[in-house]
Amino acid sequence: MTELDHPPPMLRLRVPEDVGEIRNLMVRVYPPPHGPEAIWSAENLRRHLAAFPEGQMVVEAGEHLVGTATTQRVSLAAALAPHTWSGITGHGSLSTxxxxxxxxxxxxIAVDPAWQGRGIGRLLYEARIDLARRLGCRAFVAGARIPGYHRHAAEMSPEAYVDAVAAGRIFDPTLSKQLLVGFQVRGVLRNYAHDVETMGHAALIVMDL
Known part of the structure; x- marks a missing residue:
């Protein structure tokens, strides 16, 4: 099948039958040196649907899932305060x-490497921004991975790196794209989550709605 033969990607809400393919997708997105903790467990994926079904989205192309996104609602104060990924998400269970x-x-958010650069991530972001507005949320907040940081960690702090990315002096494979969607950097979340590429840190990004 050529690229022109690929069916157009379609966004929809996640259903229980997606669990196995979502886990397979995340294995492709997070290969070693990422550890097994980067892959959602089937139990957590089912918990997400029970907690907040309208916030769990996938993108499919033909018979395959090529993107997935997980969201939850939290207080704005909690989202803007210093936090870790595990703490704010209930260890990924969405119990919070x-x-x-x-x-x-x-x-x-996870996009199949074979489909990256083809608008899948933007489709998922736009759908979640629309959801946030429909729910009456005041902001869309996330801890943004900074996977390019490990290349600069010897000469700059995560704060200096994030500032350089925000100013356009450094391109980061994740944060730079999120800034193009319309997010603004509000700080750095140190020790946010174990991640060899980010050295454990993330940028606190906010989109006021």
């Missing part, structure tokens, strides 16, 4: 989901 939370929180 607050149905009245003023912030939509981006827990995870």
């Amino acid at each position: 989901h607050d149905p009245a939370g003023e912030a939509l929180y981006g827990v995870n």
Whole structure:
């Protein structure tokens, strides 16, 4: 099948039958040196649907999933305060989901490497921004991975790196794209999550709605 033969990607809400393919997708997105903790467990994927079904999205192309995104609602104060990924997401279970939370929180987004650069991530972001507005949330907040940081960690702090990316002096494979979507950097979340590429740190990104 040539690239022109690929069916157009379609965004939809996640269903229980997607669990196995989502896990396979995440294996492709997070190969070693990422550890097995980077792959959602089937149990957690089912918990996400129980906690906040409208916040769990996938993109499919033909018979295959090529993207997935997980979100929850939290208080705006919690989203903007220093936090870790594990703490704010209940170790990835979404047990901390607050149905009245003023912030939509981006827990995870994953795009098949074979489909990266083809608008899948933007499709998932735009859908979640639309969801946040429909729910009346005041902001869309996330801890943005900074996978390019490990190449610069010897000569600059994560704060200096994030500032350089925000100013356009350094291109980061994740954060730079999120800034193009319309997010703004509000700080750095140190020791956010174990990640060899980010050295454990993330940028706190916010889109006011």
